[in-house]
Amino acid sequence: MRRTIPLLISSITGFLLIVAFFIPYTESWGNEVMNWFDIVAAFAFVLGAGSLLKMHLRKVSDRRAGWGYSAVTVLAFLMMLGMGLGKVGVPPSEKFPNHPFSGHYLHEGGAFWWIFQYLFLPLSATMFAMLAFYIASAAFRAFRAKNTEAIILLITAFIVLLGRTYAGEVLTDWLPESLAFLRLERLTEDTIMNVFNLAGNRAIMIGIGLGIVSTSLKVLLGVDRSYLGSE
Amino acid sequence: MKQSTIIWTALMVLGGGFLIIRASTVGMGQAYVRLVQVEPEGSTVSWTDRLGVDPKEQNDADVRLSWPRTIGIWVAALCTLSIFSFLYGDNPLYKLAEAVFVGSSAGYAMAVGFWDGMINILFRNLWPELMRTTFIPGIDETQDANLLFLVPLILGLMMLWRLAPVGGWISRWALAFFIGATAGLRLLAYFQSDFVAQIQNTIIPLAVFFGDGSIDFAQSLKNITIVFGIFVCTVYFFFSVEHKGIVGKVSRVGIWFLMITFGAGFGYTVMGRIALLSGRLEFLFDDWLWLIDPVGKRIGL
Amino acid sequence: MLAFFENLDRRWIFLLMFLVVAAAILTQVKFPEKPSPMVRNVFRTIEDLPDGSSVLLALDYDPASEGELQPMASAFTRQCAKKKHKLFYITLWAPGVPMIQRSIEILKSEFQEYRYGQDYVNLGYRTGGEGVIKLVTSDLKRLYANDVAGTNLDDIPLTRNLKNIQKMDLIVNVGAGSPGSKEWVQYAATPYNIQMVAGTTGVGAPPLYPYIPNQLAGILGAIKAASEYEQTLLERYPELNENEKAQEAKRRMGPQLVAHMLMIGLIILGNVIHFSQRRREISQ
Numbered sequence: 158m159r160r161t162i163p164l165l166i167s168s169i170t171g172f173l174l175i176v177a178f179f180i181p182y183t184e185s186w187g188n189e190v191m192n193w194f195d196i197v198a199a200f201a202f203v204l205g206a207g208s209l210l211k212m213h214l215r216k217v218s219d220r221r222a223g224w225g226y227s228a229v230t231v232l233a234f235l236m237m238l239g240m241g242l243g244k245v246g247v248p249p250s251e252k253f254p255n256h257p258f259s260g261h262y263l264h265e266g267g268a269f270w271w272i273f274q275y276l277f278l279p280l281s282a283t284m285f286a287m288l289a290f291y292i293a294s295a296a297f298r299a300f301r302a303k304n305t306e307a308i309i310l311l312i313t314a315f316i317v318l319l320g321r322t323y324a325g326e327v328l329t330d331w332l333p334e335s336l337a338f339l340r341l342e343r344l345t346e347d348t349i350m351n352v353f354n355l356a357g358n359r360a361i362m363i364g365i366g367l368g369i370v371s372t373s374l375k376v377l378l379g380v381d382r383s384y385l386g387s388e
Numbered sequence: 389m390k391q392s393t394i395i396w397t398a399l400m401v402l403g404g405g406f407l408i409i410r411a412s413t414v415g416m417g418q419a420y421v422r423l424v425q426v427e428p429e430g431s432t433v434s435w436t437d438r439l440g441v442d443p444k445e446q447n448d449a450d451v452r453l454s455w456p457r458t459i460g461i462w463v464a465a466l467c468t469l470s471i472f473s474f475l476y477g478d479n480p481l482y483k484l485a486e487a488v489f490v491g492s493s494a495g496y497a498m499a500v501g502f503w504d505g506m507i508n509i510l511f512r513n514l515w516p517e518l519m520r521t522t523f524i525p526g527i528d529e530t531q532d533a534n535l536l537f538l539v540p541l542i543l544g545l546m547m548l549w550r551l552a553p554v555g556g557w558i559s560r561w562a563l564a565f566f567i568g569a570t571a572g573l574r575l576l577a578y579f580q581s582d583f584v585a586q587i588q589n590t591i592i593p594l595a596v597f598f599g600d601g602s603i604d605f606a607q608s609l610k611n612i613t614i615v616f617g618i619f620v621c622t623v624y625f626f627f628s629v630e631h632k633g634i635v636g637k638v639s640r641v642g643i644w645f646l647m648i649t650f651g652a653g654f655g656y657t658v659m660g661r662i663a664l665l666s667g668r669l670e671f672l673f674d675d676w677l678w679l680i681d682p683v684g685k686r687i688g689l
Numbered sequence: 690m691l692a693f694f695e696n697l698d699r700r701w702i703f704l705l706m707f708l709v710v711a712a713a714i715l716t717q718v719k720f721p722e723k724p725s726p727m728v729r730n731v732f733r734t735i736e737d738l739p740d741g742s743s744v745l746l747a748l749d750y751d752p753a754s755e756g757e758l759q760p761m762a763s764a765f766t767r768q769c770a771k772k773k774h775k776l777f778y779i780t781l782w783a784p785g786v787p788m789i790q791r792s793i794e795i796l797k798s799e800f801q802e803y804r805y806g807q808d809y810v811n812l813g814y815r816t817g818g819e820g821v822i823k824l825v826t827s828d829l830k831r832l833y834a835n836d837v838a839g840t841n842l843d844d845i846p847l848t849r850n851l852k853n854i855q856k857m858d859l860i861v862n863v864g865a866g867s868p869g870s871k872e873w874v875q876y877a878a879t880p881y882n883i884q885m886v887a888g889t890t891g892v893g894a895p896p897l898y899p900y901i902p903n904q905l906a907g908i909l910g911a912i913k914a915a916s917e918y919e920q921t922l923l924e925r926y927p928e929l930n931e932n933e934k935a936q937e938a939k940r941r942m943g944p945q946l947v948a949h950m951l952m953i954g955l956i957i958l959g960n961v962i963h964f965s966q967r968r969r970e971i972s973q
Contacts, residue, residue, distance in 0.1 A: 159557055163564030170565050171572030178576050188831055191824045192509065193540035194569045195817030195832065197562060199505020200544030202783075202816065206498035207551050209490070226487040233491025241499025248435040250839045253525040254428040259839050261813075262503050263786055266421075266438045269499065273787060275460030276467060277496055278752040280489035281784075282668055283471040285753040289665035289948070290475055292658055293706045294699040297955040301963050306647045311956065313651025314658075318953055321659055321913045322946040323720035338606070346725050349652050350898060352610050356617025357649025359586055359899035360642075363618075364625045366582030373575035376567060384567045385560055475703045500783040505816035512834060526841040527834065573819060577875040581904065585879055589903050653895045656911055660757055660891025662710065662948040663912035666941045667756025669707075669714050682717060682940055683933040 164379045171377040210234060237277075240268040313349060320345030415689070416678040417465065418443060419457030423450045442685040465676040468668055510544075513537040590618055617645045694962050702955065709951050710944045718943035719936075722920035731886045731907035732921045735768050735859065742858035744774045747873060748792065750865035751784035754890055759791060760915040760938035761888035762863045764922055766792040767935060769861070770800040771926055775847060776809035777857070781821055781868040786814050786837070799932070806845045813837035818868040822876040829853050860885040870897055870908075879904050888915065916942050 170190060177187025213227040213234075239245070245268040250259040263270050302308045319325040325341030332340050338347060375381035410416050421438040422445070428434070438454065445451050470485035503523075512519050512527060513534040520527040543562040550559035594615065596607040623635065624642030631639045673679045678686065724732075738744070746765065750758045769776055776796075778789045789811055796803045803809060812833050815821050824832045829851060835841050842848040854860070860883055864870040870887040874897075878885040887908050889897060894910025901907060909918055915938035922929060929935045 159560070163560045166561055167564040167568030167571070170568035171575070174569060174572030175576060184827060188824060188828050189536065190569060191817070191820045192831055193537075193543065194566065194820040195815060195824070196505060196510045196537070196540035197543050197547060197566055198818065198820065199501040199510070199816040200547045200562075201566070202497045202501030202505065203544075204547055204550060206494040207548065209494045211551060223483075226483050229484060229487040230491040233488045234495040235491075237492045237495025238498055241495065242502060248426070248437070249433065250525075251426060251428050252838060252840055254431040254433040256522065256525045258523050259525050261837050261839075262499060263790075265440065265790075270787075271456060271460055272492060273496060273784075275457075275464045276488060277492045277784075278755075278787075279464040279467045279668075279671070280471060280485060280492070281752045282664065282671075282755060283468045284489065286661075286664040286668040286756070287471065287475065289661040289710075290703045290706050292661050293948075293952060293955060294702050296658075296952050297697075297702055297959040298699070300956050300959060302960050306643055309644055309647040310651040310654070313648045314654045314956075315953055317652050317655025318658060318949045321655065321911070322949050323942065324946055324950065326723060342723070342725065345652075346727060347610075349648060350895070352613050353617060353645055353648040354652045354895050355898045355901075356614050357621050357646045358896050359590065360618050360621030360625065360646075361649075362582050362896070362899050363586050363622065366578045366586070369574055369578040370583065373571035373578075376571040377575070384563060476700060497783055500786075500814065501816055504783075504814045508835070509815065509832065524835060524839050526839045526844065528841060528843065569820070573823060573876075577819075577872075577880075581875040581879040581900075585904060586899055589899065649895065653892075656891035656894050658891070658949065658952055659911040659913060659945065662945055663757040663891070663941055664753070665706075665710055665756075665948075666714060666912075666944040669711055669944075670940075673711075673714055680715060680717060683937075 160382070160385055163385055164382065167384075168377050168379060171373070206234065206238075233276075237269070237272055240272060245269065246271075313353075316341060316349060317345050320349075410677070414678065415443075417458060417461045417676045419454045419461055420446050420451050421454040421457065422448070423452060444685060444687050444689060446689075461676055465672060468672060510537055510541060514541065590615060621645050691962060691965055694958065695966060706948065706951060709947045713944040713947045716943070717940065719939055720942055720946065722917050722939060722942070724917040724921045724924075725914070727901075727907050728909060728914055728917040728921060731909055732768070732918065732925070734884065734886050734906045735765070735774075735861070736772065736925070738772065738774065738858050740773045742772075742774050743777065743856070744769050745777045745779065745854050745857045745860045746792070747779050747781065747860065747862040747864070748785055748788050749781045749869040750788055750863060750890075751782055752788075754865035755788065756941070757890050757912050757915070758863050758865060758888060759788070760912070760919065760941070761909050762788065762792050763795055763935070763937065764915065764918050765861050765863065765888070766795050767799070767926075767929065768922055770796060770803060773808070774858075777812060777847070777851075777854075778809065779812045779825070780814050781818055781872070782865075783814060783816075789813070795934075806840075806847055808847070810845055810847045811837045819872045819876055822868070822872055825854050826877050826881055827853050855881045855883065857883055859883075861888075862886075863888040864893065865890050866893060869893065870905075874900050874904050912938050912941050912945060 173183070173190060174187050177183045177190075210231060213230050216227040217224045217231065241262055244258055244260060244262055247260040247262060247264040247267040247269070249255070249257050250261070253259040263273065300311060302311050319328065320341040325345070329340040329342075337343055372381065376384070407416075420441050420443055422441045424437040424439055426435050426437050440454075440457065441448075441451055446453070467485055467488075470481045473479055474482040507519065507523055512524055514537045516527050516531040516533060520529070543565055546558045547562035548559075550556050592611045592615065594608065594612050596604040596611060598604050620638050620642035622642075624631075624639040624646065629635055670680075670682075674682065674685075681687070735744070746762075746769070748762050766776070778792065780786060780789055793809070793811060796809060805811075813836065815832050817824075821832060830842055833842060836845060836848075842851070854877065860873055860877060862870045862873045862885065864873070864887060870889050870893065873885060873887070877883055884906055885904070886906050887897060889908060889910055891911035894908055894914075897905060897908050897910075909915055919936055919938050922935065
């Protein structure tokens with residue numbers, strides 16, 4: 158029963174959405190299921206945050222190595238959540254001034270907005286900006302033209318790296334119109350991206366598409382039960 | 389004292405000195421707001437909105453220096469430098485910044501999920517009268533409670549039961565709903581858009597002609613290469629047949645096509661990462677240090 | 690010398706990358722741009738729409754990708770406003786709400802004749818990812834009963850009679866990942882034949898090429914395309930030349946060039962060292 162009912166739920170939901178796509182009469186059922194899907198997704202956010210809180214609280218209570226940082230994580234989480242849920246510093250909506258909680262939680266000047274703008278945003282953006290350094294280091298240490306395939310990859314990368322900057326124009330702009338297709342910027346866009354990249358990515362897309370279809374069918378027919386975990 | 393300690397101390401002192409001198413003379417890292425009085429019609433409630441403006445407007449009558457936002461810019465700069473400090477080596481400042489990032493991300497997601505998921509969809513339909521008097525006054529007065537939304541509420545609570553010490557298995561029911569819905573959605577979408585449509589898009593003329601009837605060799609060659617490329621790449625991905633003999637040779641050509649694809653992908657990825665770094669450095673040099681002013685925020689200062 | 694490079698601490702490479710990019714930003718070097726056919730195609734798709742067309746702007750990115758994608762979103766907003774299109778802002782990403790606000794600030798500051806509710810509306814965010822697309826393409830008000838300010842959509846002139854987005858003249862998506870451009874193509878553009886253009890990060894651009902031109906009219910891939918797009922916008926609307934905020938991507942091409950040169954140099958140097966080392970080992 159513990160595994161049968163979820164299998165049934167999964168199959169019925171999936172097949173209902175498929176049927177709703179083809180039969181107009183059932184379209185509203187499909188829309189209702191999608192609405193529920195969007196709500197359950199909101200609970201998934203809560204679950205994720207709750208799991209994080211649980212893990213870090215356990216680390217703090219067990220006094221494991223690095224528990225101080227876990228305490229900071231919990232504090233930041235509670236602060237962000239508190240400011241967001243309480244709409245601290247957020248005035249009412251201009252259209253509904255007599256409803257104190259009608260304003261938008263990210264209203265400019267509010268506490269939640271401040272934490273997003275001056276803590277979350279710079280931290281998030283800088284984390285990803287670090288990748289530029291790692292890609293430079295990887296370029297020096299790992300990208301080796303060891304065989305034919307690697308040489309093809311690196312030559313293509315060079316053409317794209319040059320072609321997507323002003324350097325590409327400067328280096329090959331002198332080529333006559335009859336050989337314009339060899340200019341780096343044209344070579345990048347017209348040949349590499351619109352021919353070779355298109356062919357390769359389309360083949361990958363077709364393969365993935367078939368894979369997704371077969372995996373989805375396996376899930377809906379109950380053949381693939383890995384999402385249910387162990388017995 | 390170790391040589392590295394001396395160097396670091398000197399760098400910190402010089403850096404700190406530069407910041408103090410610059411902040412007190414030229415000015416840097418300051419934020420200004422325009423005070424806007426909001427007095428909605430027909431209401432006794434009023435408040436003052438603070439809208440961010442460029443520093444060049446600081447002499448306007450209703451513009452003030454904003455201490456919260458000024459402190460915010462310095463905090464943001466410190467956060468940025470803390471994360472960058474990891475490039476030298478792992479250190480407590482980076483770990484602190486990382487902890488704050490993880491906590492604030494989770495808190496942000498949960499707050500947004502609550503307001504834009506639970507309040508605006510679930511509770512709006514389950515308790516419209518309560519929502520109208522509290523958070524969403526714009527709800528239609530004639531809207532009745534839709535008890536069908538008890539289903540996603542129960543599913544959601546089942547999902548949260550995963551955190552409980554016992555009975556966590558019930559969360560599989562909610563997960564099954566989610567997985568089933570995703571499978572149903574994606575089966576159709578991928579089949580239509582990534583399979584059928586792609587095969588349709590591949591049916592292109594191998595001989596292209598101009599309006600006057602002459603053959604367009606360039607476009608024809610392109611189309612032949614595209615169709616040939618898709619074929620050889622697909623052969624490479626067909627693992628049910630051993631890649632030997634003619635199949636092996638064809639799949640080898642497929643690999644070359646894929647290498648060009650990945651080389652292009654790498655080139656574009658590099659582009660993307662550099663742009664992100666430029667963005668952060670622009671923040672440090674423009675908004676914090678006031679060393680550059682590309683958009684003229686401080687003209688006349 | 691070879692030994693020095695063989696054992697080079699990677700932190701020197703980090704420092705080099707920082708210095709070249711910082712120098713380019715501090716010197717504010719800009720380069721001329723020649724828009725590519727793909728970028729011109731995207732531009733024409735929006736420009737050829739009759740004035741006042743309905744455009745859905747889906748801004749699906751977060752602060753991590755803002756450096757690359759905000760110039761695109763800003764350029765799209767400016768062009769649509771110049772064409773007096775009716776704009777419907779939406780996002781599938783939780784951190785996308787402030788990103789929409791950046792574009793709306795452009796409307797408020799540079800296009801004062803644009804009125805909220807009549808010419809543009811901000812629908813904001815709802816949880817669900819591709820589930821949101823599925824609903825807005827069939828019954829939008831089932832999910833969005835109100836805009837971000839809490840106003841009922843039935844009370845907003847622009848959305849009063851809006852049942853779903855199937856009748857939209859164009860979808861403009863600026864996406865950083867999933868859910869994003871791919872999902873909009875799969876769940877909206879393809880099944881309902883809605884015209885669509887997209888702006889993506891460098892990573893996300895190459896996999897979208899198979900959708901062009903039947904499912905996706907064109908893509909702006911990475912900051913270079915954003916820069917070319919800004920150039921196209923400036924050529925069409927020369928008055929924007931005085932607006933430095935409309936040239937954000939063009940400013941970023943200076944650091945881009947020097948960083949690319951550094952990358953190429955590092956790859957070549959790395960290979961030279963590697964093969965010299967191997968030759969030495971073989972000869973020993």
